[in-house]
Amino acid sequence: MNKHSRLPVAGHRASLIMSVAVGGISLTLTEQLMAWVMILLVCAVTVRFMLYKGLYKHAPGTRTINLLAVLASVALAWFAIGQGILITMINLLVVGCALKLLLLNRRRDFLQLAACCLFLVGCAFIFSQSLFSTVLYSLVLFVILLAIQLFFAPQLGFKRHLKRLLKMSLQALPVAVLLFLILPHLPPFWGMPQDKSTGTGLSEKMTPGDIAKLTRSTDHVFTATFDGDVPDPEQRYWRAMVLEEFDGKSWQVSEYRKQRQQVMTYTRQSYRPAVTGPAFSYQMLTEATGNQWLPVIDIALPGTFASTEKVFSANDYTLRTRQPMLSKQAFDISSFYQASLRVPANGLELNSNLQLPQQTNPRAAAWAQQLRQQHQSNRALAQAVMTYFASQGFSYTLEPPVMPDAPVDTFLFDARQGFCSHYASAMTFVLRSAGIPARIVSGYQGGQNLTDNALSIYQYDAHAWVEASLDNQSWTRFDPTAMVAMSRLQYGFMQAMSEQQHDAPLFSRANPANSTLLNSIFHVLDSVNYQWNRWVLGFDASTQEDMVSNIMGKATGTRMTIFMLSTLLFIAGLLAFYFVPRPVKKGSNEAERLYYDIQKRLEKLTGLPRNHLGPSGYLTLVGPRINSSARIALERFTQTFEALQYQPHQKHYSISVLRSQHRALVKALRKHPRGRHQATTSPIPG
Amino acid sequence: MIARLRNRLLLRWLANRIPGKRRHQLDVQSIFILPTFFGSCFFVLCLCMFILGTNYQNNMLLLLTYFFIALGLINLFVSYHNFARIQLQAKGVNPVYAGDNATFQFQLTAPHHQKPSGELHVQWWGHDNGITVDLDESPGNISLPRFTYRRGIFSLPRVTFASEYPLGLFRCWTHLDFTQPLTVYPKLSSAGIALRPLDAEDTTATFHAPGHDDFQSLKSYHPGDPVQRIAWKSVAKGGPPVVKVFSEQAGSAGYLMLDTNSATLEEDISSVAYQIVSLSQQNLCFGLKAGQQIVPASAGDAHRHQCLALLAALPETQSKRNEHEQA
Secondary structure: OOOOOEOOOOOOHHHHHHHHHHHHHHHHOOOOOOHHHHHHHHHHHHHHHHHHHOOOOOOOOHHHHHHHHHHHHHHHHHHHOOOOHHHHHHHHHHHHHHHHHHOOOEHHHHHHHHHHHHHHHHHHHHHOOOHHHHHHHHHHHHHHHHHHHHHHOOOOOHHHHHHHHHHHHHHHHHHHHHHHHHOOOOOOOOOOOOOHHHOOOOOOEEOOOHHHHHOOOOOEEEEEEEOOOOOOHHHOEEEEEEEOEEOOOOEEOOHHHHHHHHHHHHHOOOOOOOOOOOOEEEEEEEOOOOOOEEOEEOEEEEOOHHHHHHEEEOOOOOEEEOOOOOOOEEEEEEEEOOOOEEOOOOOHHHHHOOOOOOOOOHHHHHHHHHHHHHOOOHHHHHHHHHHHHHHOOOEEOOOOOOOOOOHHHHHHHHHOEEOHHHHHHHHHHHHHHOOOOEEEEEEEEOOEEEEOOEEEEEHHHEEEEEEEOOOOOEEEEEOOHHHHOHHHHHHOHHHHOHHHOOOOOOOOOOOOOOOHHHHHHHHHHHHHHHHHHHHHHOOOHHHHHHHHHHHHOOOOHHHHHHHHHHHHHHHHHHHHHHHOOOOOOOOOOHHHHHHHHHHHHHHHHHOOOOOOOOHHHHHHHHHHHOOHHHHHHHHHHHHHHHHHHHOOOOOOOOHHHHHHHHHHHHHHHHHOOOOOOOOOOOOOOO | OHHHHHHHHHHHHHHHHOOOOOEEEOOOOOOEEEEOHHHHHHHHHHHHHHHHHHHOOOHHHHHHHHHHHHHHHHHHHHHHHHHHOOEEEEEEEOOEEOOOEEEEEEEEEOOOOOOOOOEEEEEEOOOOOOEEEEHHHOOOEEEEEEEOOOOEEEEOOOEEEEEOOOOOOEEEEEEEOOOOEEEEEOOOOOOOOOOEOOOOHHHHOOOOOOOOOOEEEEEEOOOOOOHHHEOHHHHHOOOOOEEEEEHHHHOOOEEEEEOOOOOOHHHHHHHHHHHHHHHHHOOOOEEEEEOOEEEEEEOOHHHHHHHHHHHHHOOOOHHHHHHHHHO
């Protein structure tokens, strides 16, 4: 009990298992850990192993470890600037674990290490929550718990350790699931520090060329599960953000929108667009991208209260989450695909969407003026631009030539090769030059059918298109890319780009050369993951509400209380079931159990209770009432039983013999004709 | 002062709750269970993970948190059940001389077919250190040493048993009173042997020490000789009755005297104790008079223990007692 008691070094199983656990954790966190931290950890685990084996006698001294700790903290502080606080904390914890592992010689050290490891497993879930990771982390967790249990019962056999721990874990699991289901799912208490490295996908500043990188990425972005059928491919424009500011090369979210969004984030306001017409209702399950924007179709509004709490609409008809999406989250969305995107009345938005940097792309500006003279109506002008793309030998490629100066001019008149952002950028520029308010919308287009009513959207579905206000009343969508690559629009990126994906990694989703088998495996994995995401990771307050109302009808306050109380009672009952001592079966050892089993059968068959007779006495009593085969089996059984009970050192009577005789006897008794007064002729021998 | 009062109140409460018995089966009455420091840290960790999980809206983290809480809950029961399987029976404690280690022996049994597991920490009430027994090694007999400082007849203090199996989150413990008296004989301090007659009349009385004395010779029987000394073998052969004579019978039994009002009582007791031990080693017959109490002259181990126990039980003089209390 003494806190300072020293631990044995060589042969201390708990320390060894704990070091295995620490190694396991670092393996699950390879992406987050820095290389030198990993090396330090590997060294620590090796040292621990050598100490266990007794190959190495002296554990490193405290002074050495302290020196190492100082060096490590300096290194961590040095690298901390480039990484977010979260990653640095994880690295710090792992470094701490590694150093503690080297210095593991007191009871206190071991427990500190154990607590650290448990926390690290929790942290690992921040980075990945997929089914595969969950299985992996559960294994690591099991090893940690095993090490702790070994620490508190060092002499217990390893197998029994495993058995007991497994039993406890299995007992705890239903309780945990119940708690998860009934305890309220609270909104975040406060914003967590954002991690620089987690933000992936589209960015708020787009230079033509950026999306090319994204289209190489097979990262999953979100899954949308529709209440009805999925929308047609032409309707699957997932708007994420509106880029209105152009500096001659790059497009970005305008400053005033950014400010507005920040204000809305903090003040919990939301823009309320007027909507009419039918809507797609769907549930979005987003990956942990670390971003705040939510790609949705057309004018979208959150569908449930829980989702309303989590997102807000900006007045450019985009949706944003109030918290960065640092874990998988579910949102219920309704998209009003027939409602028009109205332009706010104050003219500010129209003006800012006419803004152009002076003298950046003179040839395009001149061409726009020319078009303006040819076409009176805005619609005709826009159509002319679209036709220009379709007719002037433009092509869609992910590897366009570099266009450093006047990119719009170069693209429109010289290169004529590019992908969505080039087309969108050029068209918006031309429209603006011609006096038509226009802007770029970036987001995703398409999506793969996961099930009949679910779509999976990957990073390679990233897309950019144009919205122009032809009548100064509402925004109209134009997709110039569709003029050159119609197949992309209709069949999705994968089919359209099949000839350009040769450099995609082997066994990647983006590699169409893969066999159909691989494809179907990917599909099965996707579906399993999708269900996992949907039911486990997507479980939130609204799902919980639905579940409760499914069980109890309308979820009123009292009913919720009753529900929670009854579940708590259920948990108490479960615990009682686990632990209330059951009446100990008569006969604590196996031989006795077997004998009582036979005794019960004989009593039932013959109607003669054993009362206080000994085994041979009972044999004499019962013998005449059963047929000879059963009697012989019973004689053998009784003999072995007595030998086992009263002469336990006789080697040739073993429990296995008794077991097989028991089996034979049971068989004989089963075949035995029923009837209480079966007369037998042969006397009982012996 | 407060600590002592607290200790006394606690002991009184314990005496009601877990009365002293030779055999204890641990149960709801006698088992205390509370989270250990590690266990408290574990639950704080759960809280941290809950906050982290809620803030990141991370369901897996929340599920893990609830798993930890459930595991803690399950552990509470497992810990208790494991501990409640233990049955303890006192085997007694041998008397020792002051300054030596007494070992209290008790037997650890598990009446259920499921044996308790893990380490069991055994220590005396109020002591920081004790011994650790691994229940998986089925030790059976456990002896707990106790250092003795001064002579006397004490009742053994309560023994604290504690276990943190299986995950160290909860500590089950109990304080058991085995109602065992511990006799601590006085410390020995060498002194010359001073046997004195008890008083004038008694000097003539011959004394017959029973037991292992050396046989010396035979002499003819006179009426008044003890019957048990007649050599029946020779009587059976038809000879005249003869009586066996033992070597010791030559000297008459002396008494060790102790003045209980002496100023140097403890020293006197020590030296008397030494004399008792050395007389016993020579297997001589002696008696003991301490104040008004008299142990009749005799010899042998039982006699030695009787004498030493008498010495151990002597009340301390007033001055000595004050000294102890101040110490």
